[in-house]
Amino acid sequence: MNAMPGRPVLVDPSAGRVPAGGAARTKSQETKVVALRTARSPLSARALATLREAAATVVPPLVMLAALLLIWQLATDKPDASLPSPLKIWTEANDLIVSPFFVYGPQDIGLGWRVLTSLERVAYGFGLAAIVGIVLGAVVGQSVWAMRGLDPIFQVLRTVPPLAWLPISLAAFRDSGPSAVFVIFITAVWPVIINTAVGIRNIPQDYRNVAEVLRLNPLEYFWRIMIPSAAPYIFTGLRIGIGLSWLAIVAAEMLTGGVGIGFFIWDAWNSSRLSDIVVALVYIGVVGFVLDRLVALVGRIATRGTASA
Amino acid sequence: MTAQLAKPFLQLQGVRKVFSRGGMETEVLTDISLDIAEGEFVSIIGHSGCGKSTLLNLVAGLTRVTTGAVLLENREVNEPGPERAVVFQNHSLLPWLTVYENVRIAVDKVFGRTKSRADRHAWTLHNLDLVQMGHAKDKRPAEISGGMKQRVGIARALAMEPKVLLMDEPFGALDALTRAHLQDSVMQIHARLGNTAIMITHDVDEAVLLSDRIVMMTNGPSARVGEVLEVGLPRPRNRLELVSDARYIHAREAVLKFLYERHRFVEAA
Ligand SMILES: Nc1ncnc2c1ncn2[C@@H]1O[C@H](COP(=O)(O)OP(=O)(O)O)[C@@H](O)[C@H]1O
Ligand SMILES: [Mg+2]
Numbered sequence: 177m178n179a180m181p182g183r184p185v186l187v188d189p190s191a192g193r194v195p196a197g198g199a200a201r202t203k204s205q206e207t208k209v210v211a212l213r214t215a216r217s218p219l220s221a222r223a224l225a226t227l228r229e230a231a232a233t234v235v236p237p238l239v240m241l242a243a244l245l246l247i248w249q250l251a252t253d254k255p256d257a258s259l260p261s262p263l264k265i266w267t268e269a270n271d272l273i274v275s276p277f278f279v280y281g282p283q284d285i286g287l288g289w290r291v292l293t294s295l296e297r298v299a300y301g302f303g304l305a306a307i308v309g310i311v312l313g314a315v316v317g318q319s320v321w322a323m324r325g326l327d328p329i330f331q332v333l334r335t336v337p338p339l340a341w342l343p344i345s346l347a348a349f350r351d352s353g354p355s356a357v358f359v360i361f362i363t364a365v366w367p368v369i370i371n372t373a374v375g376i377r378n379i380p381q382d383y384r385n386v387a388e389v390l391r392l393n394p395l396e397y398f399w400r401i402m403i404p405s406a407a408p409y410i411f412t413g414l415r416i417g418i419g420l421s422w423l424a425i426v427a428a429e430m431l432t433g434g435v436g437i438g439f440f441i442w443d444a445w446n447s448s449r450l451s452d453i454v455v456a457l458v459y460i461g462v463v464g465f466v467l468d469r470l471v472a473l474v475g476r477i478a479t480r481g482t483a484s485a
Numbered sequence: 486m487t488a489q490l491a492k493p494f495l496q497l498q499g500v501r502k503v504f505s506r507g508g509m510e511t512e513v514l515t516d517i518s519l520d521i522a523e524g525e526f527v528s529i530i531g532h533s534g535c536g537k538s539t540l541l542n543l544v545a546g547l548t549r550v551t552t553g554a555v556l557l558e559n560r561e562v563n564e565p566g567p568e569r570a571v572v573f574q575n576h577s578l579l580p581w582l583t584v585y586e587n588v589r590i591a592v593d594k595v596f597g598r599t600k601s602r603a604d605r606h607a608w609t610l611h612n613l614d615l616v617q618m619g620h621a622k623d624k625r626p627a628e629i630s631g632g633m634k635q636r637v638g639i640a641r642a643l644a645m646e647p648k649v650l651l652m653d654e655p656f657g658a659l660d661a662l663t664r665a666h667l668q669d670s671v672m673q674i675h676a677r678l679g680n681t682a683i684m685i686t687h688d689v690d691e692a693v694l695l696s697d698r699i700v701m702m703t704n705g706p707s708a709r710v711g712e713v714l715e716v717g718l719p720r721p722r723n724r725l726e727l728v729s730d731a732r733y734i735h736a737r738e739a740v741l742k743f744l745y746e747r748h749r750f751v752e753a754a
Contacts, residue, residue: 382577385547388565390594390645400590404581479581 260451268451276459287437287459294425294436295463297353301360302421306414309365313372313413314402323373334366338424342431352432356425363424364417368410375409376402411475418471422464493556494523494681495544495649500553502539513539515707517553519700521649524679528692530740531702532750537685538574540702541653544683545571557648567595570647574654576634578626578641585622588612588641595645612644613637616670632663636670643674652684656691665724668694676721689744693736694724701743704750711748714739 245262252261260268271278276288316322341362345355379402387401403410429438437456444452500517503510513536521527529537542548544555546565555562557569570591578587589609596605613619616636621629626637635655642650655671656664668691675682675695686692692699696716703711716736718727727733744750 382573382575383579385565385571385573386577386579388547389545389567389569389571390591391566392594396594401579404579407581 260454265451265454269449269455272452272455283435285435287440287456290435290437290440290456291459291463293434294429294438297356297429297436298360298418298421298425298467301357301425302364302418304357305361305364305368305417305421308361309368309413309417310372310403310410312365313369313410314376314398314406316369317373317376317406323377327370327373330366330370334370338363338420339427339431342428346432352434356428356432356434356436359428360421360424364421367416367420368413371409371413371416372406375406378409379405407479408475411471411479415468415471415475418467419464422460422467426460493520494525494558495521495683496554496556497544498554498556500540500543500555501551502536502543502548503551512707513705514543514709516709519710519713521681521683523681526675526682526684526695526697527700528696528698529683529685529700529702530687530689530692530744531708532704532744532748533687535702535705535708537702538653541571541651541683541685544649545569545651547571567591567645568648570642570645570650572635572638572642572650572652572655574657576626576631576638578634578637580626583623583625584613584618584629584637585609587626587637588644591641592644609644612640615643615674616640630663632659632667635659635667639667639671639674643678643680648681650680650682652682654685654687657687664691669724671695672720672722689737689740692740693718693733694722694727699736699740701740701748703748712739712743 249261249263251257252259252264266273272287276286276291278286279289316326338359341359342355345358345362346352349355349358383401383405387397392400425436426438426441429436430442433439437460441453441456444450444456497517497519500514501512502514503512505511517540519527529540531537539548543550544562546555546562546569549563562569578584579590582590589605592600592605592609592612596608600608610619610622613622616639618633618636618640621633626634629637635658639652639655642652652671656667659667672695674680684692684695693716699714699716701711701714702708714736716732718730718732718736
């Protein structure tokens, strides 16, 4: 990493390569603790421990949530309040909350359907960004000069907000569907490129030597050395990318229309359905959270072997 | 099995290596000439930083000579290849592959066209058994000890059926007992397969025990071959019997004198 000062900004250390010793140590300690417990009193103790651990992670957020809802209720519980209270939202937007997958008409569908529509666009845009980003990052990461030349450009482009790409995208594609996909793509692609390139640059010389002695051809080198070795970096890039995609889709759909969750908010705003908007925000937040965790999980499974050597 | 009798199999002819970095030029090796016979086991010994790894990398083709040439069977070496397999100092196993897969990737690459899938599988297992690692074939490198990793590294190199086996301080990072075990394994394998081998070491006993000849290098920069010692001990060799063998003691003394009297390591101030 020493070759690129200022780069580590994008490389999330928590999701990156774990120092070999640390990872190994924690793992062995964990296994030891479990082994001791099972030896003493098998099932009941283990079940209790798991239960206690689950409670420790689930209970605090629930308590905080209840407290926040209460404060919100108290603050907005008067006739002239500008924002709806939780109870008002519950009654006004009840069908949206309890049944995500209703279909009353072509434009009157549950938020679950809308989220799925948006997710489909994200799948196209993000999938494209992942493929293009990894391949481009691999190419750029191979060459010191490509890295030096392109990196500043990437660093500038990655700060351009999604909505700023939309006019250009609309002008180029003349159609809202592809434009929305393009906006997602162009928003998500930069962290993938940059992180992949950093990962490629950080492939240990040892692995390169092994590849050279074996005379791996470029394709074999790409699949058998580059991708696995850079995987922790690549997944960090993908994780940042999926978050940005989800941000972009909502913004893009507000302008392009259709049945996505983004346009739903815009539509609700135009017809002053504030309660609906709040429910939609919760949907968006939860889906964004799940997407992030999903990529993190896939990354953890895929990079099992690379964490330590 | 002396170098003079057999035809030169591997030749280094007036090899010189200069590294240039940021306008600065450092001559690491100069005027290295060496003939190695087929089946010979040669050790290269010298103080840290004198250019032993650089020399091995030149033979491996991982770095290019500045002047001079490396010839294997009269053909110039100018790129890496499986016929000059390397056992790297720090094992260099791919951590995302299992022990089996680490060897299999080499087998597939070298014998992908000439051996059937079943034969390649059997050959992989055979080489793992050769280094007594068959039992751990499904483990990942992170799950096995340093000595075991080094064994797998040796299996990977042997599985390529190299013309020359290159080893860069293969046992450097291991404890004394594991080290002795692996030295014995390497001796047995060498006796069985008769590979030509070059091993880098900074351990005098290891060099004398394993080698037919010991190449002693002077200190860098501009290191050269100081002396070459014919060990001349009969094989098979047994480390316990050798301890009191006069020829062994003599060879050991010769190397020690070279390293610690005539070419003492001077710490760059
Ligand atoms: N790629 C390189 N660029 C510049 N200098 C190098 C390079 N590789 C090795 N050297 C230098 O060459 C010298 C010999 O290194 P090396 O062959 O690794 O020594 P040894 O293996 O005997 O300990 C060292 O001074 C080292 O700094
Ligand atoms: Mg070295």
